[in-house]
Amino acid sequence: MATVELRNVRKKFGGHEVIHGIDLLIEDHEFMAFVGPSGCGKSTLLRMIAGLEEVTEGDVLIDGVPAQDVPPSQRGLAMVFQSYALYPHMTVAENMGFSLRLAGVPKAERDEKVRVVGRVLEMEALLERKPGQLSGGQLQRVAIGRAMVRQPKAFLLDEPLSNLDASLQGQMRLELARLHRELNTTMIYVTHDQLEAMTMADRIVVLNQGKVEQLGSPLELYQHPATLFVAGFIGAPKMNFLDAVVQSANNQTLRLTLSNGVGLVVPMPLEAPSPGEKLKLGIRPEHLTLEELPGMGPAPVSPSDAVLQGEVEVLEHLGPRAYLHTRMVDETRLVAQTDGDTQVRIGHQVALRIRSESTHLFNALGKALARPSTP
Numbered sequence: 543m544a545t546v547e548l549r550n551v552r553k554k555f556g557g558h559e560v561i562h563g564i565d566l567l568i569e570d571h572e573f574m575a576f577v578g579p580s581g582c583g584k585s586t587l588l589r590m591i592a593g594l595e596e597v598t599e600g601d602v603l604i605d606g607v608p609a610q611d612v613p614p615s616q617r618g619l620a621m622v623f624q625s626y627a628l629y630p631h632m633t634v635a636e637n638m639g640f641s642l643r644l645a646g647v648p649k650a651e652r653d654e655k656v657r658v659v660g661r662v663l664e665m666e667a668l669l670e671r672k673p674g675q676l677s678g679g680q681l682q683r684v685a686i687g688r689a690m691v692r693q694p695k696a697f698l699l700d701e702p703l704s705n706l707d708a709s710l711q712g713q714m715r716l717e718l719a720r721l722h723r724e725l726n727t728t729m730i731y732v733t734h735d736q737l738e739a740m741t742m743a744d745r746i747v748v749l750n751q752g753k754v755e756q757l758g759s760p761l762e763l764y765q766h767p768a769t770l771f772v773a774g775f776i777g778a779p780k781m782n783f784l785d786a787v788v789q790s791a792n793n794q795t796l797r798l799t800l801s802n803g804v805g806l807v808v809p810m811p812l813e814a815p816s817p818g819e820k821l822k823l824g825i826r827p828e829h830l831t832l833e834e835l836p837g838m839g840p841a842p843v844s845p846s847d848a849v850l851q852g853e854v855e856v857l858e859h860l861g862p863r864a865y866l867h868t869r870m871v872d873e874t875r876l877v878a879q880t881d882g883d884t885q886v887r888i889g890h891q892v893a894l895r896i897r898s899e900s901t902h903l904f905n906a907l908g909k910a911l912a913r914p915s916t917p
């Protein structure tokens with residue numbers, strides 16, 4: 543059990559700063575994900591927590607105690623990497639028990655711990671095999687088991703699923719979530735894959751160029767992205783963005799004109815932008831509705847919504863739903879989600895309704911204009 547706290551943590555390589563002052567408290571038992579594009583500083587941050595990388599400025603505290611002078615082996619943390627780095631000549635059981643052997647734990651106790659972990663990971667039948675006889679998913683489970691036998695205060699995982707194929711990743715996500723519930727241990731999980739963070743984490747830190755963009759639960763980030771960056775990073779397919787200009791504002795609503803001249807009335811943000819101000823309007827694929835489906839009447843009309851016309855360029859069938867990749871008449875491209883059994887085909891002309899109450903607004907600095915309902 544451990545809390546991990548970062549206080550104004552900075553990291554420089556040579557003279558070049560790559561982590562620009564991060565404050566963060568990871569709660570006991572929490573599954574925290576660090577997510578962001580390659581090179582944003584996720585691994586560096588994790589390695590500073592582990593003690594594998596020196597902290598240039600600021601403090602890392604584990605259970606409230608500054609970790610600065612605590613060597614990695616004494617921090618009570620266990621790391622799992624993308625590469626499993628197992629000893630090929632040792633069995634699974636020997637690999638998992640190796641760190642205990644180094645620590646001088648007697649054989650009977652070691653065997654017992656390995657047996658328990660093998661049972662939790664459902665790999666008892668594999669304990670006498672060598673790594674060469676295992677699949678990628680099994681190898682990664684051994685690497686996790688090797689961390690588990692040490693009964694760490696917290697697990698630090700750096701892109702542990704990146705080497706696995708997609709279906710195995712899906713399975714391992716569920717296993718890791720189950721494992722976290724069973725072990726009830728703090729986990730810090732680094733990934734560039736927003737889906738992994740969204741599906742497993744209690745809270746997610748979105749990092750961009752060595753800074754925290756936003757911290758929140760998966761749904762908070764999805765429903766109330768604080769920045770354009772988070773809005774574009776969390777969710778797949780991505781949120782659509784359109785250029786908009788403020789026409790006028792009253793108490794409750796904001797009148798906008800999109801770059802193609804179409805007008806739209808949206809709920810008023812807490813801070814009213816001024817007329818003439820340029821904004822980005824964001825709308826998720828599931829909040830764009832096909833205006834008229836063949837054989838059906840028009841969708842319910844709200845006078846504030848905007849309807850844009852275009853041609854379907856690509857149609858992605860996912861079974862339960864489909865995505866229409868549409869080129870609008872003004873050449874902007876929008877992705878709309880629709881039913882899996884849609885009658886729409888590539889080349890069809892469609893009209894997409896932007897549901898005004900589901901729009902997001904961002905100012906020129908990329909900051910979201912929060913609405914009153916936003917937490």
Ligand SMILES: Nc1ncnc2c1ncn2[C@@H]1O[C@H](COP(=O)(O)OP(=O)(O)O)[C@@H](O)[C@H]1O
Binds near residue numbers: 560578579583584
């Ligand atoms: N040992 C190092 N020496 C110099 N620069 C480094 C070193 N490790 C990482 N960096 C730089 O720090 C930044 C963050 O890297 P990293 O933490 O590995 O990113 P991520 O894990 O998010 O992909 C990158 O610009 C990377 O080039």
Ligand SMILES: [Mg+2]
Binds near residue numbers: 584
């Ligand atoms: Mg990395």
